Amino acid sequence: MSNIVIGISSGIAAYKIINLIERLLEIGHTVDVMMTKKASYMISPGKIEEMTGRSVYINLFEDNFSYEQVLKRRKVDHIELAKQADLFVIAPATANIMAKMASGIADDFLTTALLATHSPVLICPSMNDVMWYHPATQRNLHTLESFGYEVFSPASGSLACGTEGIGRLQEPRDIAQEITKILVRTTKLKGKKVLVTGGGTIEPIDNVRVITNRGSGKMGKALAEICYRYGAEVKFIHSEQSVRSHLPIQSIPFQSLNDLSEILEKEVPNSDLLFHTAAVSDFTSDAVAGKIESSKEIRIELKPTPKIINRIKKWNPKIQLIGFKAITSNSGKEISLQSEKLFNNANTDYVVVNDVSRHDIGFEANENEVYVVSRDQKVHKIDKASKIHVAEEILKIVFSSRPQAGGLNRSTE
Ligand SMILES: Cc1cc2nc3c(=O)[nH]c(=O)nc-3n(C[C@H](O)[C@H](O)[C@H](O)COP(=O)(O)O)c2cc1C
Known part of the structure; x- marks a missing residue:
């Protein structure tokens, strides 16, 4: 059974959380509760303490706070609870509180603990419909989703303020079900070793200039985080300039194509799955020592590089390989032509194709829109969404595939 931390903020529906706690205790979970100061006007902390047999946390600083005690104990409640949580539910x-979470504000026990957790976070909003549709709330919602937080959107119906519309807290029964779904998901890739590459390689021209590309590592980071959330043992192999994850995912940096190749040669034989999103340079040059004189025209000879992806299945024929291909159009013909090349040359299991001629998706963007092509040439389009959402959709497609030798099998679903 799991440790569920519930954070209650001062929505009028706070009273319904009693029922949610009852349900979670019945299942056998342990439940820790923290609430905002204002939530303690809505619902009695004492009643919850009676139910859970544990303290309800509201204040960051106790009345008799002493920093010497903290230094002696080397433990702080909000960090301990954040560490122990298998799931954090804000309901x-x-x-x-959504605005504070989206901005990283940590000005009370609850928001500080939230900033200090690696656990999955489920947000169950509830508010007046005008508040819900306010552009600030909608912007915050998108930001929270891009952090990988789960949002259980409110239901429509009669609201406490006397109007009808969207904004009702989802029923405790449904929130409990959502909690179970997330907890089950955290075990789906248990025991699987997943590699994700991300970012662009750097090939030197001289000691100052380099050949690189616009690969930011954002898609790779999103895939690494989703695989981590599904319980996999993940290694994120990324360019030194790439974005990093705040989650406890092993990070292996690379610079050049050769670095990346050496890392993969070592890691691939011991891994089950590779998402190869890194933008590997197609060209290199004979690097010159020093700094090339800039006063006259020069010609640099670009030589094609060996394709790392073509070696992956030689290093481990059983690995499930998901290749990524950047194209500059989204014509069906181009998608099937480019994916076919990777199936034939690299024996990939899937190819994820995206159109990098657009500025709103692909390289450097926070959102993506991709086509996932399977070996039998089935094409699944994943509509434009945050990279974390696209990453999860890619994973679901890979999951729902027929068992393949050595790849993910249905027993992990
Ligand atoms: C009777 C009453 C009901 C409220 N219900 C809600 C609500 O359902 N959702 C919401 O977002 N705010 C609601 N508010 C406003 C919040 O309590 C207010 O924004 C508060 O500052 C939020 O603080 P907290 O997030 O620290 O709990 C309500 C306020 C009152 C007085």
């Missing part, structure tokens, strides 16, 4: 989530 009800006010418009205010």
Whole structure:
């Protein structure tokens, strides 16, 4: 059974959390509760303490706070609870707490603990419909989703303020089900060793200039985080300039194509799955020592590089390989032509194709829109969404595939 931390903020639906706690205790979970100061006007912390047999946390600083005690114990409650949580549920989530979470504000026990957790976070908003549709709330919602937080959107119906519309807290029964779903998901890739590459390689021209590309590592980071959330043992092999994950995912940096190749040669034989999103340079040059004189025209001879992806299955024929291909159009013909090349040359299991001629998706963007092509040439389009959402959709497609030798099998679903 799991340790569920519930954070209650001061929405009028806070009273419903009693029922949610009852359900979670019945299943056998342990439940820790923290609430905002204002939530303690909505619902009695004492009643919850009676139910859970544990303290309810509201204040960051106790009345008799002493820093000497903290230094002696080397333990702080909000960090301990954040570490122990298998899942953090914010219910009800006010418009205010969503705004604070989206901005990283940590000004009370609950918001500080939230910033200090690696656990999955489920947000259950509830508010007046005008508050919900306010552009600030909608922007915060998108930001929270891009962090990989789960949002259980409110239901429509009669609201406490006397109007009808969207904004009702989802029923405790449904929140409990959502919690179970997330907890089950955290075990789906248990025991699987997943590699994700991301970012662009750097090939030197001289001691100052380099050949590189616009690969930011954002898609790779999103895939690494989703695989981690599904319980896999993940290594994120990324360019030194790439974005990093705040999650405890092993990070292996590379610079050049040769570095990346050496890392993969070592890691691939012991891994089950590789998402190869790194933008590997197609060209290199004979690097010159020193700094090339800039006063006159020069010609640099670009030589094609060996394709790392073509070696992966030689290093480990059983690995499930998901190749990524950047194209500059989204014509069906181009998608099937480019994916066919990777199937034939690299024996990939899937090819994820995206159109890098657009500025709103692909390289450097926070969102993506991709086509996932399977070996039988089935094409699944994943519509434009945050990279974390696209990453999860890619994973679901890979999951729902027929068992393949050595790849993910249905027993992990
Ligand atoms: C009677 C009453 C009901 C409220 N219900 C909600 C609500 O359902 N959702 C919401 O976002 N805010 C609601 N508010 C406003 C919040 O309590 C207010 O924004 C508060 O500052 C949020 O603080 P907190 O996020 O720290 O709990 C309500 C306020 C009152 C007085």
